[in-house]
Amino acid sequence: MNLLDGLNPQQHQAVTASPGPVLVLAGPGSGKTRVLTHRMAYQISNQNIPPQNILAVTFTNKAAREMRSRVEVLLEGDPAQASATTQMTMGTFHSVAARMIRREADVLPITREFVIFDDSDQLSVVKRIMKDLNIDPKQIPPRRVHSAISTAKNELIVSQEFPSSSYFNEIVKRVYEIYERQLLVSNALDFDDLLLFVVRLLREHEAVRNTYRRYYQHILVDEFQDTNTAQYVLLQLLTGEGPDIFVVGDPDQSIYRWRGADYRNVLRFQEDYPKAQTILLEKNYRSTQNILNLAMAIIDKHPGRQRKKLFTDRGEGELIHFHEAYDEADEANYVLEMIDRLNNEGQAEPNDCAVMYRTNAQSRVIEEAFLRTGRPYRLVGAQRFYGRREVKDLIAYLRLIHNPEDQVSLLRVLNTPSRGIGDKTVATLFSVAENAGVSPAGVLLDQAAGSGMRYEGAFSKRAGAALTEFGRMLKKWREKAAEAAAEADLGDLIDTILSDVGYQTYIDDGTEEGQDRWENVLELHSLAQEFSDLGLNIFLEHVALISDQDTLTESQNAPTLLTLHTAKGLEFPIVIIVGLDDGLIPHQRSFDDPEAMHEERRLFYVGITRAKDRLILLRSFRRRSFGTSSVAEPSRYLEDIPLDLVEGDVTGILTREQTVFRKQTSWDWQPHAEELVAQFGAGMRVKHAAFGEGIVMSSKIEQDDEEVTIEFEEHGVKILVASLAGLETLDD
DNA sequence: ATCACAATACTTTTT
DNA sequence: GTATTGTGAT
Numbered sequence: 001m002n003l004l005d006g007l008n009p010q011q012h013q014a015v016t017a018s019p020g021p022v023l024v025l026a027g028p029g030s031g032k033t034r035v036l037t038h039r040m041a042y043q044i045s046n047q048n049i050p051p052q053n054i055l056a057v058t059f060t061n062k063a064a065r066e067m068r069s070r071v072e073v074l075l076e077g078d079p080a081q082a083s084a085t086t087q088m089t090m091g092t093f094h095s096v097a098a099r100m101i102r103r104e105a106d107v108l109p110i111t112r113e114f115v116i117f118d119d120s121d122q123l124s125v126v127k128r129i130m131k132d133l134n135i136d137p138k139q140i141p142p143r144r145v146h147s148a149i150s151t152a153k154n155e156l157i158v159s160q161e162f163p164s165s166s167y168f169n170e171i172v173k174r175v176y177e178i179y180e181r182q183l184l185v186s187n188a189l190d191f192d193d194l195l196l197f198v199v200r201l202l203r204e205h206e207a208v209r210n211t212y213r214r215y216y217q218h219i220l221v222d223e224f225q226d227t228n229t230a231q232y233v234l235l236q237l238l239t240g241e242g243p244d245i246f247v248v249g250d251p252d253q254s255i256y257r258w259r260g261a262d263y264r265n266v267l268r269f270q271e272d273y274p275k276a277q278t279i280l281l282e283k284n285y286r287s288t289q290n291i292l293n294l295a296m297a298i299i300d301k302h303p304g305r306q307r308k309k310l311f312t313d314r315g316e317g318e319l320i321h322f323h324e325a326y327d328e329a330d331e332a333n334y335v336l337e338m339i340d341r342l343n344n345e346g347q348a349e350p351n352d353c354a355v356m357y358r359t360n361a362q363s364r365v366i367e368e369a370f371l372r373t374g375r376p377y378r379l380v381g382a383q384r385f386y387g388r389r390e391v392k393d394l395i396a397y398l399r400l401i402h403n404p405e406d407q408v409s410l411l412r413v414l415n416t417p418s419r420g421i422g423d424k425t426v427a428t429l430f431s432v433a434e435n436a437g438v439s440p441a442g443v444l445l446d447q448a449a450g451s452g453m454r455y456e457g458a459f460s461k462r463a464g465a466a467l468t469e470f471g472r473m474l475k476k477w478r479e480k481a482a483e484a485a486a487e488a489d490l491g492d493l494i495d496t497i498l499s500d501v502g503y504q505t506y507i508d509d510g511t512e513e514g515q516d517r518w519e520n521v522l523e524l525h526s527l528a529q530e531f532s533d534l535g536l537n538i539f540l541e542h543v544a545l546i547s548d549q550d551t552l553t554e555s556q557n558a559p560t561l562l563t564l565h566t567a568k569g570l571e572f573p574i575v576i577i578v579g580l581d582d583g584l585i586p587h588q589r590s591f592d593d594p595e596a597m598h599e600e601r602r603l604f605y606v607g608i609t610r611a612k613d614r615l616i617l618l619r620s621f622r623r624r625s626f627g628t629s630s631v632a633e634p635s636r637y638l639e640d641i642p643l644d645l646v647e648g649d650v651t652g653i654l655t656r657e658q659t660v661f662r663k664q665t666s667w668d669w670q671p672h673a674e675e676l677v678a679q680f681g682a683g684m685r686v687k688h689a690a691f692g693e694g695i696v697m698s699s700k701i702e703q704d705d706e707e708v709t710i711e712f713e714e715h716g717v718k719i720l721v722a723s724l725a726g727l728e729t730l731d732d
Numbered sequence: 733a734t735c736a737c738a739a740t741a742c743t744t745t746t747t
Numbered sequence: 748g749t750a751t752t753g754t755g756a757t
Contacts, residue, residue, distance in 0.1 A: 060746095061747095092747060093747075140740095254747090255745075256745080256746080259746065359745075361743055361744090362749095418733080422734085425733095426734090450740085463735095563744090563745065564745080565744090566745090588744090589744055627749095
């Protein structure tokens, strides 16, 4: 089989383009990934390019894995190249960078044992620095300082170059300087440093630069519109003169501006490589024409953009289904109903369905609906595993063992579980360490080794004993880890730690939650076990760089729950987008920034274009924002939907105006609100036309109506508005 | 130093 | 409604 078979003329042109800079601009569903993988297979198979000289950068590790298996399939007909894919470098910018840094650590101000600080580690460093500088976290939120530092790093601005152009920036600059030093003494890099350090490495070390340029002669980049400055410069440094660089992207799908991504890198690419061939992929292979028409209706309202026609020969397909639910619980139930209906009609397996939302917080209600009805689901991302306290604790222990300089991990585990080392003792330890010119963990190890004489009298008897005890354990674990490296058993190491600190009794309090936590610990244990051959080093890197997005399991036949952001690059036969309310889509945080608002529109566009066969849009009339429930306005994007594309609760799309009307009228009714008296009380038996019989759990006056919470025998807990629900009271 | 409970801020989006 | 921080009693 020829691997060029089945490509359309545009795709064929892209795959076989002569070496040199190539820019592929392509709409959604146009086979971007296909073109990229075919190009790689073509290079190996037809152009005899050694696979190890190919570097392919993607957006997630999952995408990289998928890319590898696709190339493998393409090369199957070519036995000579059977093992070629294993020699290629594929991964995210960050994983590629981490490997390069590890390899070239000699010329960098860190050692090979460096650890990678994640978001929460970074924030805790910033918080600690701000506390030391006596900056009031209420006036200057640490989050904003951290994000300013991160943005600067993505723009390759180091602390000395950071402008002190305002009071806030002056503060950031001062924190940034100390932050940089803190990371260095901790022998740690954060996410942004991984890119920054590689750029510095390649800029400042000609020999290294030339080595990599010779090595990676062919570079391919997916999702190019979401590269940031650091990544763009990194690519430039890697390619040098006369590069064979092949980038694929779609400016309409740029959704990571807030993290430094700049779709103008596409324009920059054309300027920097004037000889670059630009190839357009126009035909859509994914969606039905109705879905594409909706996508165009939405994205064409995006200002300052070239219109693209999205077309397919798949036919019109089904209409877009729209529904307005009463509240988010109702919305969640509707999701289940739709999935059931499609399943019963034989249109789709649960597997084919994806539920997408703007914020992770929205997943909870939907999860609850699934759990309540005992249905399986797959949740992508969001603190599912690696963000968990118990997992972070255990990783912190491992990081400390691997790299005792890591102060963030030390602070995390020093008194977890509590062992009599309080704030005061910690402060003393750090100042003793500083005076002695040793790291805090170094002091502990000295104490444990009995060479702590020079700290004599620094600690109280009790504190000293507690610290020495911890030092002994740390020393023992380090010896064990060195041994484990030889005997390859990380599970054993973890067992030792867990039993030494009594972690199970600390985390598992017998409650269901406690057992869950302990199970997470065991899961990490078995994951570590698998990494025994590769070593602690690689395990820690894996844990830092893998994201929960990458752990999507394909095994069970269940719908996928994910954010619109994580949906990028994926496709599903059935897509259900929930929460089409103003404030969610578009998100309220973007309201005051026009650029951010454009990005919200693109994000909605990305969501729509994930759908192959059917698209279902949902919103709810009421939504709980933070504690209290209130009336939500329909998304402004609903106004852009041509009504002839929609079926279902079509009038719901018009409710934006109606809502305004409702608000005005309810204003008139407001004076009566206090006079309303609850008609229902806890314990009353009631009957509802659709939901059947149930028991009132509670009832309260909300705005101008009565909200009754009822547990129905067959339909679970619902919150209903008395005047609309038509409830009938039953006597026992 | 530690625990329990209360008050408080807080939620975009993620490598 | 929840994660984090603050307070007061032991």
